[in-house]
Amino acid sequence: MIQPNAGITSRLPIRIKLIAKGFSVHITPKGGGGTAFAKTFEWVEDNADDAAAVIYFTDLEVRDFGGEPHCPVLWTVWGDERKFEALASRPPFGDPIYLTAY
Numbered sequence: 001m002i003q004p005n006a007g008i009t010s011r012l013p014i015r016i017k018l019i020a021k022g023f024s025v026h027i028t029p030k031g032g033g034g035t036a037f038a039k040t041f042e043w044v045e046d047n048a049d050d051a052a053a054v055i056y057f058t059d060l061e062v063r064d065f066g067g068e069p070h071c072p073v074l075w076t077v078w079g080d081e082r083k084f085e086a087l088a089s090r091p092p093f094g095d096p097i098y099l100t101a102y
Helices: 038-047 081-088
Strands: 002-004 008-011 054-058 062-064 073-077 095-098
Touching (some): 038 054, 073 081
């Protein structure tokens, strides 16, 4: 699990092979606005050639998507649901979904 903003702000040495029902990971986001995804995808290509997918939790307020990685990308978008449709059209690759709070 990596936590990027303009660059990669932290790395947690977590490789999740199986997520069981009830499993949760608590994350405290850092930064805010203007995320650059390029460094994240460079890191994935250089360090995680066995990655099956990238799941990105984001508000999609992005200034640099970077290059498409070797694996599928799921953009898990949070924030103002009214902006989702416009934001979801931005990524040049991957599939955006809206994350609702419960």
